[in-house]
Amino acid sequence: MLTVLLLMASGILLGLLLPNSPRIKSIIDRLTLYTMYLLLGIMGFSIGTNKTLLEKLPALGFQAVVITFGAVTGSVVMGWIAYWLFYKAKH
Amino acid sequence: MSGSLLILLSFLVGLVVGYLSPASLVLENIIAGQYTLYLLMFLVGLSIGADKNSLNILKNFKLSILLLPALTIVGTFIGVSAAAPFLKELNLQDIWAIGAGYGYYSLSSIYISEIRTEALGTIALISNILREIFTLVFTPILARFFGKISPILSGGATSMDTTLPVITQYCGHEFALISVFHGTVLTIFVPFLVTFFLSL
Numbered sequence: 129m130l131t132v133l134l135l136m137a138s139g140i141l142l143g144l145l146l147p148n149s150p151r152i153k154s155i156i157d158r159l160t161l162y163t164m165y166l167l168l169g170i171m172g173f174s175i176g177t178n179k180t181l182l183e184k185l186p187a188l189g190f191q192a193v194v195i196t197f198g199a200v201t202g203s204v205v206m207g208w209i210a211y212w213l214f215y216k217a218k219h
Numbered sequence: 220m221s222g223s224l225l226i227l228l229s230f231l232v233g234l235v236v237g238y239l240s241p242a243s244l245v246l247e248n249i250i251a252g253q254y255t256l257y258l259l260m261f262l263v264g265l266s267i268g269a270d271k272n273s274l275n276i277l278k279n280f281k282l283s284i285l286l287l288p289a290l291t292i293v294g295t296f297i298g299v300s301a302a303a304p305f306l307k308e309l310n311l312q313d314i315w316a317i318g319a320g321y322g323y324y325s326l327s328s329i330y331i332s333e334i335r336t337e338a339l340g341t342i343a344l345i346s347n348i349l350r351e352i353f354t355l356v357f358t359p360i361l362a363r364f365f366g367k368i369s370p371i372l373s374g375g376a377t378s379m380d381t382t383l384p385v386i387t388q389y390c391g392h393e394f395a396l397i398s399v400f401h402g403t404v405l406t407i408f409v410p411f412l413v414t415f416f417l418s419l
Contacts (some may be wrong), residue, residue, distance in 0.1 A: 143268015169233035176237020192345035202298020211366025
């Protein structure tokens, strides 16, 4: 966790030194997007190679899906309320 | 919408390739994922620094930023409690504990396996991985229809790293630091809340 935060902090500092140019911003955004696709591919790969997890998936997966659905729905509703209360109302 | 599809596609391609590959590649793959995440964090930092508006939102948001992790905890608690009637095999404390992983699947599933059973730990693992995948895939849609905070709360603890790039991309750089703060606070809370719910 510390490595991750330090890397990001150094990125922010370096970013602040960059000139304020839309071209540079769009290059960084595109690089971020491609790296993100790569990381997701690797994540999928991890799960794909984990045969024990894949075998157990149907049996335990249903319960997991139900819990995730509840957790995410509750959080999204809270986020929606927060957006209107704290952010949208002021802009 | 096309953002979600590309994200899902990258994940599915990885899944199929992984399924067809020999299992011996797993370790190298975890290391590769770690370094890719590091690169991604650096790039996200760079994009925050390069966008001069990113830091302004901290001034507008003030106290309410501190409230967001609490809203995720409350929202998740209410949501999983509402789902409990569909999960007759599990008791309420276990369901709360699984929810309290907030996407931090490695740590929460280890705790739950240790304190309860392997099977419950596996449910926690899958459930929290799904939370991360859901956020990665649906952030473009959530940001559009449910406001730009909902992807952060949906991401839970992962809003500080794995789901941060997609949140930054679709909610804007001005939400990046809020997202990091939110995820960091939840990451710290996960071990405490999981063990707390299991002790009830």
